[in-house]
Amino acid sequence: MVDGHKVKLQLWDTAGQETFLSVTKSYYKSSAAVLVVYDVTKRSSFDDLTEWMERLEESANSDITVCIIGNKTDLED
Numbered sequence: 001m002v003d004g005h006k007v008k009l010q011l012w013d014t015a016g017q018e019t020f021l022s023v024t025k026s027y028y029k030s031s032a033a034v035l036v037v038y039d040v041t042k043r044s045s046f047d048d049l050t051e052w053m054e055r056l057e058e059s060a061n062s063d064i065t066v067c068i069i070g071n072k073t074d075l076e077d
Contacts, residue, residue, distance in 0.1 A: 011035075028060035033067065040070040 001007070014024055028034065036052050039045035049068065056066060 025055070025059040028056060028064070031060065031064060033065040034060065035067050035069055037069045037071045039072050041072050041075050 010027075012024070012027065034056060036049065036056075038049055053066070056064065
């Protein structure tokens with residue numbers, strides 16, 4: 001409950017797999033926020049952010065909140 005309102009939270013970890021592409025597009029449409037997580041130890045993971053952001057632009061509401069998160073910072077050299 002937030003300010004007397006019930007908040008629903010669903011977290012989906014698709015690990016960037018193409019098999020979940022159709023599912024993610026449908027969830028973007030009704031989402032208020034999206035967390036996009038990339039692996040800081042893997043350059044290709046960072047490079048894929050462009051594609052994920054394009055998918056968000058195509059499928060999500062224009063007022064969606066997007067948070068980009070660098071994961072595995074404890075492993076970064």
